[in-house]
Amino acid sequence: MNRYAFVLAAVFVALLAAFSRHADRPALAAPLANTPPMGWNSWNKFGCKIDEQLIRETADAMVSSGMKAVGYQYVNIDDCWMAKERDAQGNLQSDPVRFPHGIKTIADYVHGKGLKLGIYSSAGTKTCEGLPASLDHEVADAKKFAEWGVDYLKYDNCNNMKRPAIERYTAMGNALKATGRSIVFSLCEWGENKSWEWGRSVGGMLWRTTGDIEDSWKSMLNNLDQQIPLVKYSGPSGWNDPDMLEVGNGQMTFTEYVAHFSLWALLNAPLIAGNDLRSMSDSTRYILTNKAVIAVDQDWGGQQGSLARTEGTSQVWVKPMRDGSTAILLLNRGTSPTTISIALADLGFKPSARYQAVDLWAHTAQELDQTLQSGVPAHGAAMFIVKGGR
Ligand code: GLA
Numbered sequence: 001m002n003r004y005a006f007v008l009a010a011v012f013v014a015l016l017a018a019f020s021r022h023a024d025r026p027a028l029a030a031p032l033a034n035t036p037p038m039g040w041n042s043w044n045k046f047g048c049k050i051d052e053q054l055i056r057e058t059a060d061a062m063v064s065s066g067m068k069a070v071g072y073q074y075v076n077i078d079d080c081w082m083a084k085e086r087d088a089q090g091n092l093q094s095d096p097v098r099f100p101h102g103i104k105t106i107a108d109y110v111h112g113k114g115l116k117l118g119i120y121s122s123a124g125t126k127t128c129e130g131l132p133a134s135l136d137h138e139v140a141d142a143k144k145f146a147e148w149g150v151d152y153l154k155y156d157n158c159n160n161m162k163r164p165a166i167e168r169y170t171a172m173g174n175a176l177k178a179t180g181r182s183i184v185f186s187l188c189e190w191g192e193n194k195s196w197e198w199g200r201s202v203g204g205m206l207w208r209t210t211g212d213i214e215d216s217w218k219s220m221l222n223n224l225d226q227q228i229p230l231v232k233y234s235g236p237s238g239w240n241d242p243d244m245l246e247v248g249n250g251q252m253t254f255t256e257y258v259a260h261f262s263l264w265a266l267l268n269a270p271l272i273a274g275n276d277l278r279s280m281s282d283s284t285r286y287i288l289t290n291k292a293v294i295a296v297d298q299d300w301g302g303q304q305g306s307l308a309r310t311e312g313t314s315q316v317w318v319k320p321m322r323d324g325s326t327a328i329l330l331l332n333r334g335t336s337p338t339t340i341s342i343a344l345a346d347l348g349f350k351p352s353a354r355y356q357a358v359d360l361w362a363h364t365a366q367e368l369d370q371t372l373q374s375g376v377p378a379h380g381a382a383m384f385i386v387k388g389g390r
Pocket of ligand 1: 078079156211
């Protein structure tokens, strides 16, 4: 063998060895919150009236209702899980009456169902409900959360001593990272410090963009409208969060909840149900488990949904889908039924003979000429996937 052949052979052997090393490795896991997180949170319905039985039963219901099967996985305990005082070692501990067996026991139970557990603290001296919180305790608290098997932290902004938000959220982001556990980091500073601009840099994977949602059409639209200028900030592992869902909490109509859910899906918003999963009606379950709408939420075509057109109380919202199709939502903000039409050319569709539109709530398909048109009930939405033309 001459020298060149020898060198070539050596390179070949080295490459082969490197390749087989890689081939042995398990495929890389998808990054955390690669798609908008889906789950449930106790706050909207239960406030502080929570305990371990509620969390267990909610996990059970997430499975038995079919929600787990369509992608919901986080069971998130909000404010009021902690005892009034830290323990003798200075660690957070669970409320002895509400969670007598501790958070690890709940986490084990939730994990046993194939689900994940979320918890809550504040980047302040106390939570919004006046309980111990994590400012200046970030390392110890993150360590506890990891030890307990927590998979998701919602990190609030109450009692923050007016210290800079980036500093406070960075401290917890670093502390979570240092635990080595995969924990979704959900920033909840209500948009006060524009966390969409720096959320990713502190390890945030979703960030609240507004104050708290209420179970009303007006509040839902108010949160919706605040998303309009934020389109460019959202994307895989860093989502704009217009707050948790109110679907099924009783103060809006079925039609309004369909619109709420459709809009959140179009925005690639986290889909965190906020109702009582144990006793929800069939119509609430029907909304929360609409697979076609959830598929829009979980799809990333390069941009979250955005407002394309407003005419009086009628709006057209549009989101590109990864496969080249387009999700189109027709929103009637008015108090009487109407018909909304949109010329596809006005949405940048190439002139093309025909398009197909699938109605994601009626589950019907129709051939379109150059216009999408639909009747839309008062305070309601119609949602379609339009194929072709882009
Ligand atoms: C804040 C948050 C809410 C909820 C409460 C709990 O208001 O924005 O989502 O977590 O605190 O006290």
